[in-house]
Amino acid sequence: MLKSLFQIAFLLMFVSGCATTVEPYDYTALKESAPRSILVIPPMNNSVEVTAPYSFLSTITAPLAESGYYVYPVSVIDSFLKENGLPTPAEMNSVPLEKIDEIIGADAVLYVSIDDWGQKYNVLSSVTVVKGHLKLVSVKTGGLLWDAPIFAQYNPNANSGGGLVGALVGAVVSQIAGEITDNTPLVSRMANNNAINAKKRGLLYGPYKVIKEKQ
Incomplete structure (x- = not known):
């Protein structure tokens, strides 16, 4: 009986480990294209x-630039596109990649879709959620270079104590604060x-x- 329980526990651990395994991304297209500049289109x-x-646009430039790419100023691109109809x-x-290549000259375009955004209020919690998808496309070929889901959430009451009363108070405080911040x-x-x-x-x-070398 005890041996069987250990076998089941081991199997569950193995299956769980397999389920969370992250397969390496195929970077062949990205390496071949080797983009130097990225144009971020305002998200769908x-x-x-x-x-x-x-x-969202106010938060995407920094991580792309920190990864070593030139990112066209998002506000300038937004104004330029609006001024051109x-x-x-x-x-x-829906702008054709040929036009982006001809007029702007970017190496790649980052397309963004936002599926969920904002604060969600429940009886006992308040959670801020951001969920969507990123897709980097070559301007020259139209081929997919890289894509990834985006997701994060913040729950200020995740570690709060005080039982049910504490959770209720925390939820009310979070909702009031959420209207301000x-x-x-x-x-x-x-x-x-x-x-x-x-x-x-x-x-x-x-x-x-x-890449800074360690002293």
């Missing part, structure tokens, strides 16, 4: 939060960093990445 927004696309992200995402930019930065720096599946370093 599938969430109910109308401010999500431009809030493309007022919405949906229309911006928006945590989504912070969570968006977390989501982007998680995706771009993910082990085995993150974005490879670009040509401008400076």
Whole structure:
């Protein structure tokens, strides 16, 4: 009986370990293309939060630049596209790659979709969620260079004590604070960093990445 329990426990651990195994990303296309510059198109927004696309844009440049790529200023690109008859992200995402190559000259385009965004209030908790997808495409060939899901969430009451009363009080305080302070930019930065720096599946370093040697 005891031996059988140990065998079952070992099997569960093995299956769990297999389920969480991360397969290495195939970077063949990214290495062959070797992009130096990235143009970020304002995201397609599938969430109910109308401010999500431009809030997201404020958080994506830093991790891409820190990974060694030149990133076209997102606000400048947004204004340029609007001034040329493309007022919405949906229309911006439909711009032919040939036009981007001809007019802007970027090596790659980062397309973003946002599936969930913002603060979710339940009886006992308040959670800020950012969920979506990143897709890096070659401007020259239209081929997929890299893609990754983005996800992060923040629960200020995750480690709160005090039982049911403490949870209720914490939820009320979080909801009041949430009306004053928006945590989504912070969570968006977390989501982007998680995706771009993910082990085995993150974005490879670009040509401008400076790796400091240990003293």
